[in-house]
Amino acid sequence: xxxxxxxxKGLAKFVEDYRNLTQLSTPSISDFSIESFFSNIxxxxxxxxxxxxxxxxxxxxxxxxxxxxxxxxEQVIINLVRNSIHAVEDVGRPAISLNAFEKRNQKIxxxxxxxxxxxxxxxxxIFIPFFTTREKGSGIGLSLSRQIMRLHNxxxxxxxxxxxxxxxxxxx
Numbered sequence: 001x002x003x004x005x006x007x008x009k010g011l012a013k014f015v016e017d018y019r020n021l022t023q024l025s026t027p028s029i030s031d032f033s034i035e036s037f038f039s040n041i042x043x044x045x046x047x048x049x050x051x052x053x054x055x056x057x058x059x060x061x062x063x064x065x066x067x068x069x070x071x072x073x074e075q076v077i078i079n080l081v082r083n084s085i086h087a088v089e090d091v092g093r094p095a096i097s098l099n100a101f102e103k104r105n106q107k108i109x110x111x112x113x114x115x116x117x118x119x120x121x122x123x124x125x126i127f128i129p130f131f132t133t134r135e136k137g138s139g140i141g142l143s144l145s146r147q148i149m150r151l152h153n154x155x156x157x158x159x160x161x162x163x164x165x166x167x168x169x170x171x172x
Contacts, residue, residue, distance in 0.1 A: 027069035027151050034064045034100045034109070041077055041098065045085075049096070054088060056081075060100035066107055068172055072148045073109075076156070079141035080111040080168050087115025087166060112167040118160040126158065 038058040049056045066073070081096060088094035091114055099110045118126060122133065129143040142156075149156045152172055160166040 027072055029067060029069055029152075031065050031067050032070050034060045034066050035062070037066065037070065037074070037077075038098050038100070041074070041081065044078070045081060048085065052085065052089075053094060054085065055093070055095040056098070057095070058098045061102070064100055064102070064107075066100070066109075066172065068152050068154075069148075072151065073170075076145040076148050076170065077109070077111065079145050083141065084111060084113035084115060084166070087113050087117070089115075091115055107172040109170040109172070110167055111170075112165060114165040117162040117164055117166055118158070119162055123158065123160060127156075 035058075038060060042056055042058065045056065048054075077098070081098075084096045088096065094114065096111070096113045099112070101108055127142050127146050129140065146156050149170060149172075154170060154172045157169050157171070158166060159169075
């Protein structure tokens with residue numbers, strides 16, 4: 001009975017993850033301050049990063065405004081920060097940074113870490129639904145993040161160096 005119960009919970013989580021992946025709503029676009037947005041993210045992760053000794057820094061131009069669905073974009077950043085927290089677990093001085101800037105009339109948000117990096121042979125697979133390298137990972141986060149960015153007519157890209165860190169860039 002315990003095995004059946006455990007398996008049914010696993011299947012229920014799989015179905016929920018799949019539903020989340022396939023049922024994204026139309027974005028509710030509005031303007032919001034990136035400084036306030038980053039502040040909310042820092043508050044959300046404050047306890048966890050403090051307990052793990054992670055340095056979380058933010059940087060953005062004063063008064064920068066982002067036009068997007070704030071809740072959906074927040075989900076993308078949460079996914080990326082969670083992945084970064086996992087990536088810096090075995091680093092001596094773990095650090096994660098959130099940076100925003102404008103380049104050629106595009107708003108760019110970067111999430112960077114000094115973690116273990118993504119092995120080159122896996123980099124092309126990380127956005128595939130249900131692909132994961134973590135024992136307890138669902139493989140939904142990056143695929144969902146890519147879909148959210150597409151809903152915003154934006155993109156998500158990654159640069160990673162094995163054992164040096166990873167940077168995800170969101171272009172809006």
